[in-house]
Amino acid sequence: AIRMTQSPSSFSASTGDRVTITCRASQGISSYLAWYQQKPGKAPKLLIYAASTLQSGVPSRFSGSGSGTDFTLTISCLQSEDFATYYCQQYYSYLITFGQGTRLEIK
Amino acid sequence: QITLKESGPTLVKPTQTLTLTCTFSGFSLSTSGVGVGWIRQPPGKALEWLALIYWNDDKRYSPSLKSRLTITKDTSKNQVVLTMTNMDPVDTATYYCAHRGRAWGVQYNWFDPWGQGTLVTVSS
Numbered sequence: 001a002i003r004m005t006q007s008p009s010s011f012s013a014s015t016g017d018r019v020t021i022t023c024r025a026s027q028g029i030s031s032y033l034a035w036y037q038q039k040p041g042k043a044p045k046l047l048i049y050a051a052s053t054l055q056s057g058v059p060s061r062f063s064g065s066g067s068g069t070d071f072t073l074t075i076s077c078l079q080s081e082d083f084a085t086y087y088c089q090q091y092y093s094y095l096i097t098f099g100q101g102t103r104l105e106i107k
Numbered sequence: 108q109i110t111l112k113e114s115g116p117t118l119v120k121p122t123q124t125l126t127l128t129c130t131f132s133g134f135s136l137s138t139s140g141v142g143v144g145w146i147r148q149p150p151g152k153a154l155e156w157l158a159l160i161y162w163n164d165d166k167r168y169s170p171s172l173k174s175r176l177t178i179t180k181d182t183s184k185n186q187v188v189l190t191m192t193n194m195d196p197v198d199t200a201t202y203y204c205a206h207r208g209r210a211w212g213v214q215y216n217w218f219d220p221w222g223q224g225t226l227v228t229v230s231s
Contacts, residue, residue, distance in 0.1 A: 001170060034208070034217035036154075043203055043221035044154065049210060055219065087154055091216035094167045096144070096156040 006099035012107040017078045021102045023071045023088035031067045032092035039084045109133035111204050111222035118228050119194050129187040129204030136182050140214035142207035143187040147200040196229045
């Protein structure tokens, strides 16, 4: 199975900061990557698919990039509602795998 | 509008079989390309994909759990059922069902939207 590794696992930031989360695949997955946001007690919410396409209704401060094995999720100007856990997921393989998550906390 | 909702027992005993039902609306599992997946999340841990069933009854399972999982669909009832045998305390988790994503007129294996999830505790 393709292993997805996110970094960092957790970090603290302040409102207004620009933050970047990295996701690395153990083998090339082209652009078959999605990003989700999950808040405590809630189901994950799709943010980005195809590595860089913003899901309808998602604020434009979220962006994704990358292809092959290295991907990033960037939040350009953190808002209070963005403090959550973020997961990447590859769908290049029929055997779907998620990253271990990145917890974004308020500094 | 697509919605999904999971239902099933909240508590199961070790060695028992878990049966979860995903009841959905806003789409049909008889439509080409459509699929429904199951994903679980142990408390405080990461998401883990379990299984996916497609409109044509093709099925895919997580290799690590394949021997214990069965996914089926009832198109007339708009339901997908997941069974997991030989439950263990490590299987305690919130179980989600989710709709296979769609873009550019084609369906792909990301998930959107998700059900609210159902917490299953395995304990004697």
